[in-house]
Amino acid sequence: MRQSFELPLEPTSATAKYEGSRYFNRELSWLEFGARILELADDERLGALQRAKFFAIFGSGLDEFFQVRVAGLKDQLLSPFTIRSTDGLTPREQLGAIRSRLVQLLEAAEDSFEQRLVPRLAQVGVSIERVASLSDATRARLKRDFEAGLYPVLTPLSVDPAHPFPYISNLSLNLAVAVREPSHHEERFARIKVPSNFPRLYPVGNGAFVLIEDLIESFAGLLFPGMEIGETALFRVTRNTDLVLEEGEADDLLALVETELRRRRFGRAVRLEIAANSSSAIRALLVEELELHRDDVYTTSLPLDMRCLFEVHDLGLDSERGPRALGRTPPPFSYPEGESVDLFTALKGGDVLVHHPYDSFSSTVEHFVAAAARDPDVLAIKQTLYRTSGDSAIVDSLIDAAESGKQVVVIVEVKARFDELANIGWARKLEDAGVHVVYGVVGLKTHCKAIMVVRRESQGLVRYCHLGTGNYNAKTARSYEDYGLFTTDPEIGYDLGEVFNYLTGFSRPSHLTKLVLAPTDLRARIGALIARETARGAEGMISFKVNGLVDPEIIEALYTASGAGVMVRGLVRGICALRPGQPVLSENIVIRSIVGEFLEHSRVFVFGDPQDPESEVLVGSADLMQRNLDRRVELLFPLQEPELRRRVTQMLALEWEDDTNAWTLDAMGHWHRPASAKGISAQLILNSPLQAREAPRGS
Known part of the structure; x- marks a missing residue:
C-alpha cells in the first residue's frame, strides 16, 4: 500500500492562478519534492530503518524551508510594494497555499508513521514506547535514571512578574508546564528546554526506546517540588535564519558573518510546532508571546523534530537500512598489492572521471590532495571549500602542505548557509597553519568545486586539476551522487588558474577557452x-x-x-x-x-x-x-x-x-x-x- 501525496484537486484562488500560469510556484514545487520523500517513507518495499530515514530527511528539509523560504515570504509581507512570484502569486497567497498543502502532507505523514512505519519497526524488533505505557518496575528504573542522568542538567524557567517569558532558541525542543501552588488556583507557565547534547532515543531494553522528551515530561514534577503540575505540552519554534550581509560596508567579512550569526539566534519566529495533545490555552499563550499568527501553528502527533529518526536509522539491522555505497577505488588510484604507482604520472595518461558514491571519495579525491601535500615536486595547491565535513582529511592535508613550505591558497565560503560557523572555524585553523585564506568575491558566493595542483616536472610546470559537482565533504560523498574530473589538459589548467586569480585578486577573466x-x-x-x-x-x-x-x-x-x-x-x-x-x-x-x-x-x-x-x-x-x-x-x-x-x-x-x-x-x-x-x-x-x-x- 502506498499513500497518495499528490496536489489537492479542490480549487482555491491561489491554486487557480498556480494552474493557469506558465510556471509552477517555486515554494509549492519544493513541497511536492517533500511529498516524493514522504512517498518513499511510506513505501513498504523499503526497509523499516530506511523508511525512518526518509521521515527524518523530510523533517530536516522542512526546517530549512521555514527558516529561509517561508521567512522570506513573511519579510515580503512587510514591503510597501506588491511582490509577486513568477507564477503571479502574492506573498500572502503563497503562504496560504503552503499551509493548505503542508497540512495535507502532515496528516498523511502522521497516518503513514503511526499506522505503517511504527508497526513495521516493531516487527523487526525496534519500538518507540511511551513512558506511561511501561510497567511499574520499568518506570521506577527510568525515574532513577532520570534523577541521576538528566535532572542535574535541566533548568526550569518560570514566567511571572519577576521572570519574563524566556527566549526560545531556534529549533530547540521545549516542554511547556503549567504549575500552581496548592493554596492558589492561578496557574503559571514554566518552560524546560530539552538538552540537545543527549541522544533523543533512550534505551529501555529489548529493542525498546523512549524519546528523551517523553522521559522529561513524565518526571517533570520532580523539577517543581511542592507545586502541583497541570498540563504539559511539547513544542518547538522555527525562526528566520537568513543572513542579511552588507558586504560592501564591511572591513572584515569574517567578523560581519559572526555578528549576523549572533543575530540569527534572535530572528523572528515563523513557525510553532506543538504536540497534538496540547491545550488551546498553552497554544494561545505561545502564539501571543512569540508574536505569531494562528496559521503559523502546526499541531502534530509526529515526533517533534523528526531528525530523531536518523537515530533509528543508525540502530543497525543492516537488512532494514537500505543499500550502502560500495565506494570502489578505480585505477589509477588502485593498483595490485605490492606495486608502486606514481599517481601524478598515472594522471598524465588521460582524463579520469569518478562517480561518487559508487567510486570512493576518500581513495580518490582525498588521496589526490594528500599525495600533493607529500610530493616534494608540488609547489602550490589551490582549492575552493564550500562545505566540508567535521573530520576533513582534505583540510589536514592542506595544513600539512602549508607547513612543508608549499604555497597553499584556499577560498573558504563563509556564507554557505547553515555551515557559516563551521567554515569560520576551518578558515581560522587554515590561517593558523600558514594557508592563504580568501573569502571569495564581494557580493557572490563561491560555489564552484575545484582543486589545482602545480607541480614542477622536467618539461616545466604542470597543472593537475580536479573539477567536481559536489562539495569536498567526505561524509556527504558517501550518499550524494556526484561527478569529479581529474585532468592535466593545459587549456583547462590555464582557465582554472585564471579563475583562482579572479577569486583571490581583482582580476576578471577576459576569456576562458574551455571552462x-x-x-x-x-x-x-x-x-x-x-x-x-x-x-x-x-x-x-x-x-x-x-x-x-x-x-x-x-x-x-x-x-x-x-x-x-x-x-x-x-x-x-x-x-x-x-x-x-x-x-x-x-x-x-x-x-x-x-x-x-x-x-x-x-x-x-x-x-x-x-x-x-x-x-x-x-x-x-x-x-x-x-x-x-x-x-x-x-x-x-x-x-x-x-x-x-x-x-x-x-x-x-x-x-x-x-x-x-x-x-x-x-x-x-x-x-x-x-x-x-x-x-x-x-x-x-x-x-x-x-x-x-x-x-x-x-x-
Whole structure:
C-alpha cells in the first residue's frame, strides 16, 4: 500500500492562478519534492530503518524551508510594494497555499508513521514506547535514571512578574508546564528546554526506546517540588535564519558573518510546532508571546523534530537500512598489492572521471590532495571549500602542505548557509597553519568545486586539476551522487588558474577557452547552446540533469526550443518551475525526478545528439536558478574524451529507464510514478559490484 501525496484537486484562488500560469510556484514545487520523500517513507518495499530515514530527511528539509523560504515570504509581507512570484502569486497567497498543502502532507505523514512505519519497526524488533505505557518496575528504573542522568542538567524557567517569558532558541525542543501552588488556583507557565547534547532515543531494553522528551515530561514534577503540575505540552519554534550581509560596508567579512550569526539566534519566529495533545490555552499563550499568527501553528502527533529518526536509522539491522555505497577505488588510484604507482604520472595518461558514491571519495579525491601535500615536486595547491565535513582529511592535508613550505591558497565560503560557523572555524585553523585564506568575491558566493595542483616536472610546470559537482565533504560523498574530473589538459589548467586569480585578486577573466564561469559567461553560454539546438528544429536535442530549474529566462528559452520541435528531457531532482507537456507551449518537454537512497546531486548538460562528436557535454556545479547563474561563482567543464562522454550520457539514459525511484511531472503539477514497473533502479545498477571497477579515462 502506498499513500497518495499528490496536489489537492479542490480549487482555491491561489491554486487557480498556480494552474493557469506558465510556471509552477517555486515554494509549492519544493513541497511536492517533500511529498516524493514522504512517498518513499511510506513505501513498504523499503526497509523499516530506511523508511525512518526518509521521515527524518523530510523533517530536516522542512526546517530549512521555514527558516529561509517561508521567512522570506513573511519579510515580503512587510514591503510597501506588491511582490509577486513568477507564477503571479502574492506573498500572502503563497503562504496560504503552503499551509493548505503542508497540512495535507502532515496528516498523511502522521497516518503513514503511526499506522505503517511504527508497526513495521516493531516487527523487526525496534519500538518507540511511551513512558506511561511501561510497567511499574520499568518506570521506577527510568525515574532513577532520570534523577541521576538528566535532572542535574535541566533548568526550569518560570514566567511571572519577576521572570519574563524566556527566549526560545531556534529549533530547540521545549516542554511547556503549567504549575500552581496548592493554596492558589492561578496557574503559571514554566518552560524546560530539552538538552540537545543527549541522544533523543533512550534505551529501555529489548529493542525498546523512549524519546528523551517523553522521559522529561513524565518526571517533570520532580523539577517543581511542592507545586502541583497541570498540563504539559511539547513544542518547538522555527525562526528566520537568513543572513542579511552588507558586504560592501564591511572591513572584515569574517567578523560581519559572526555578528549576523549572533543575530540569527534572535530572528523572528515563523513557525510553532506543538504536540497534538496540547491545550488551546498553552497554544494561545505561545502564539501571543512569540508574536505569531494562528496559521503559523502546526499541531502534530509526529515526533517533534523528526531528525530523531536518523537515530533509528543508525540502530543497525543492516537488512532494514537500505543499500550502502560500495565506494570502489578505480585505477589509477588502485593498483595490485605490492606495486608502486606514481599517481601524478598515472594522471598524465588521460582524463579520469569518478562517480561518487559508487567510486570512493576518500581513495580518490582525498588521496589526490594528500599525495600533493607529500610530493616534494608540488609547489602550490589551490582549492575552493564550500562545505566540508567535521573530520576533513582534505583540510589536514592542506595544513600539512602549508607547513612543508608549499604555497597553499584556499577560498573558504563563509556564507554557505547553515555551515557559516563551521567554515569560520576551518578558515581560522587554515590561517593558523600558514594557508592563504580568501573569502571569495564581494557580493557572490563561491560555489564552484575545484582543486589545482602545480607541480614542477622536467618539461616545466604542470597543472593537475580536479573539477567536481559536489562539495569536498567526505561524509556527504558517501550518499550524494556526484561527478569529479581529474585532468592535466593545459587549456583547462590555464582557465582554472585564471579563475583562482579572479577569486583571490581583482582580476576578471577576459576569456576562458574551455571552462564556463558564472556569473560572467554561464548564462549566456547555456542560452546560446539552447538557441543552437532551437535553430536545428526537430533535429535538435537537449537533455540535462539538475537539482533545481526555476530561472524564467532559461525556462522561456526551453519553451521556445520545444515550440521549434526540439526534444527536451530534464531530470530535475527538486524544485521545478517549468510546466511540461502543455500543448504548443511545452509539448516536447518531459521532466522527471529521481529520488532514492542516494541524493542525486550532479549537474549535467547535453546539447545535441550524444552520439554526435559535435554535441556539447558539460558537467559542473550550477543549477538552472537565478542565484546560481547570477549571484554565485560556478563552473561548468566539458567532457572531451569520447569514453567519458559515453559514460555520462549512458548514465542519463539509465536514469530515464528507472521505474523504481522515478516520478514524471505532468502539466498540472502532479508527479506520477510509472504505472507498470520492471524493477529498474539506476542507483542499484550503478552500485552493483558487477559494474566495471575501472574509471573511464581518455587516451
